[in-house]
Amino acid sequence: MSLVYLNGRFLPQEEAKISVLDRGFLLGDGIYEVIPVYHGRPFRLQQHLHRLEQNLAAVRLANPLDRDQWQSLFQHLIEHHGGGDLSLYLQVTRGVAQRDHAFPAETEPTVFAMCNPLPPPQELDQQSGVEAITLDDIRWRYCHIKTISLLPNVLLRQQAVDQGAAEAILIRDGRVTEGAASNVFVVRDGLLLTPPKSPNLLPGITRDLILELASGHGVPAREKDIPAEWLGQVDEIWLSSSTREIIPVVMLNGAPVGNGKPGPLWKHLSKIYRLYKEQLRHDTV
Numbered sequence: 001m002s003l004v005y006l007n008g009r010f011l012p013q014e015e016a017k018i019s020v021l022d023r024g025f026l027l028g029d030g031i032y033e034v035i036p037v038y039h040g041r042p043f044r045l046q047q048h049l050h051r052l053e054q055n056l057a058a059v060r061l062a063n064p065l066d067r068d069q070w071q072s073l074f075q076h077l078i079e080h081h082g083g084g085d086l087s088l089y090l091q092v093t094r095g096v097a098q099r100d101h102a103f104p105a106e107t108e109p110t111v112f113a114m115c116n117p118l119p120p121p122q123e124l125d126q127q128s129g130v131e132a133i134t135l136d137d138i139r140w141r142y143c144h145i146k147t148i149s150l151l152p153n154v155l156l157r158q159q160a161v162d163q164g165a166a167e168a169i170l171i172r173d174g175r176v177t178e179g180a181a182s183n184v185f186v187v188r189d190g191l192l193l194t195p196p197k198s199p200n201l202l203p204g205i206t207r208d209l210i211l212e213l214a215s216g217h218g219v220p221a222r223e224k225d226i227p228a229e230w231l232g233q234v235d236e237i238w239l240s241s242s243t244r245e246i247i248p249v250v251m252l253n254g255a256p257v258g259n260g261k262p263g264p265l266w267k268h269l270s271k272i273y274r275l276y277k278e279q280l281r282h283d284t285v
């Protein structure tokens with residue numbers, strides 16, 4: 001039986017129901033987070049909760065729980081699912097009200113959280129790398145907000161899948177922004193580059209950790225705009241996200257990236273990333 005949290009109660013998933021008038025359902029009016037859990041320990045929890053706070057404030061929703069309350073809610077779900085490697089999902093919507101674009105006068109937010117097994121990152125993706133395509137970034141101008149209104153991201157990812165690729169790398173005004181559900185890194189002349197934080201991309205927790213690990217291990221890295229035309233010339237391209245970690249892109253738009261194999265810097269940094277995860281399992285970070 002999978003246990004979920006809904007509006008103050010823990011209950012079996014089949015019994016968790018929301019109203020058809022929920023603004024998340026009708027208008028996509030809500031915020032979400034995805035937090036990996038290793039060996040029963042949420043990964044970078046404070047950073048995820050900080051981003052949640054920023055996102056809720058950005059859409060003028062009060063945070064329904066404080067950090068301790070979120071933490072104990074997660075702990076309950078994690079324990080119920082037996083610890084181990086999991087993925088926590090939480091969502092806050094503006095609640096139930098008669099449909100109107102403007103905010104309802106007084107409505108309780110809908111608060112939902114669930115916990116699912118976190119499969120280890122695809123062995124094959126990690127060893128062989130994945131294919132990606134570039135697409136025009138058709139999304140709105142607040143991409144730094146982790147909104148549940150994901151239809152553009154869904155359409156972009158599906159377009160990639162339809163073409164046999166794992167991800168769409170998005171281009172706005174001639175520059176790389178991010179993936180449909182990931183951040184993007186490139187390696188050029190020995191330097192690791194990722195676009196700077198801006199409303200054009202989600203400030204990924206994995207992205208920040210990669211920059212932190214690079215700096216701590218002497219890997220030269222910069223936050224820098226990446227012109228789209230560089231993508232055809234760089235030595236390596238990576239994608240990062242909480243659930244998929246760091247994935248090398250070996251083919252872009254049907255042409256090989258570098259020599260068409262996961263590159264040396266990816267091998268180096270993904271090893272450092274794995275070691276960091278292992279330390280978390282033993283509670284030393």
Ligand code: PDD
Nearest residue numbers: 034180181182183202204205206241242
């Ligand atoms: N998505 N950019 C977008 C558009 C994303 O959807 C995600 C992650 C990221 C990476 O962020 P982080 O490193 O914090 O996971 C960047 C999650 C995993 C999802 O929607 O399931």
